[in-house]
Ligand SMILES: Cc1ncc(C[n+]2csc(CCOP(=O)(O)OP(=O)(O)O)c2C)c(N)n1
Ligand code: SF4
């Protein structure tokens with residue numbers, strides 16, 4: 569079982585704070601079109617740092633795979 | 635750097651790794667991007683094996699995004715946790731024997747000045763606290779005494795993390811670590827103040843808790859080294875694995891230490907460096 573962060577799309581305001589706190593490169597991507605972030609779950613280590621900084625509670629750690 | 639050097643020859647695109655193709659198409663080379671643009675370009679750091687929540691990995695990621703001239707930067711690293719990340723870095727880098735990074739960087743910078751007198755090549759030594767303040771202190775200090783045009787960046791996780799968490803000169807007094815079962819007996823080394831006294835033109839202490847100020851410090855460290863003389867940046871990078879806290883607490887640890895007064899961001903800038911920075915930073919606006 570792996571832990572990765574999941575994004576609740578509707579809550580994200582695109583403030584990018586999560587992008588500046590993640591120790592992993594190229595995991596949280598910002599889309600200029602929709603002004604929101606997207607998570608590359610396969611590269612997330614589930615550390616939870618982004619969860620602690622998101623002002624909108626749009627991110628949560630979750631189990632993925634089995 | 636001539637961009638054709640890393641571009642893929644026509645017909646070979648499909649056999650190159652996807653990560654390399656992404657770097658060629660969406661990498662930051664020559665685009666003048668920075669920390670604020672993270673998330674919109676292919677980063678210079680690729681998937682790495684450092685621990686979840688590693689403060690050093692976060693700092694390295696921010697430092698790489700802050701380089702003023704990544705295509706013409708050469709990083710000299712040393713043994714330690716960061717050396718596990720450098721094979722995944724899309725900037726020229728050299729691994730030196732533990733503690734030798736500033737000696738290697740000095741020679742490299744001199745050789746580059748001779749070989750490419752008309753070009754700007756930034757040489758940046760990036761190493762751990764053990765490599766910088768303990769075992770490599772001799773090489774670090776002498777590169778400063780000799781006024782080498784190199785930038786020195788310490789990734790300060792306050793321990794020998796890569797060998798399992800022994801005390802280093804940079805661990806705070808009283809910390810219980812391997813080799814310090816009753817708590818470290820002497821205070822954290824004041825390397826920033828030492829750097830200032832021996833004549834580094836720009837000295838700063840920062841952390842990834844403040845990404846944009848850290849970016850400014852990285853840029854200043856490199857630009858002043860380029861034009862004036864040695865510079866030193868110390869980046870506080872808490873280590874969840876050896877200091878035994880949860881990976882999501884890395885940035886909270888920095889803020890807690892700031893509150894306690896045991897970590898302070900600061901800058902020491904000589905008059906000459908201040909003049910240069912004012913000129914460069916005004917020019918940018
Ligand atoms: C000449 C030499 N001495 C000792 C070692 C063993 N060694 C490897 S990593 C390390 C500690 C690294 O500490 P630091 O520079 O703080 O980097 P960190 O792993 O904490 O990031 C030591 C002592 C070595 N590899 N080479
Ligand atoms: S911190 Fe939260 S609100 Fe801000 S961009 Fe990230 S997910 Fe969206």
Ligand code: SF4
Pocket residue numbers: 572573589590591592595596607611612613614615616617618619687
């Ligand atoms: S949980 Fe950690 S690794 Fe995953 S996206 Fe958040 S900060 Fe990055």
Ligand code: SF4
Pocket residue numbers: 683684685686687688689690691715791795796872873874875876
């Ligand atoms: S041991 Fe500490 S410094 Fe090294 S990779 Fe793990 S968290 Fe980072």
Ligand SMILES: [Mg+2]
Pocket residue numbers: 714762763764789790791792793794795802
């Ligand atoms: Mg260390």
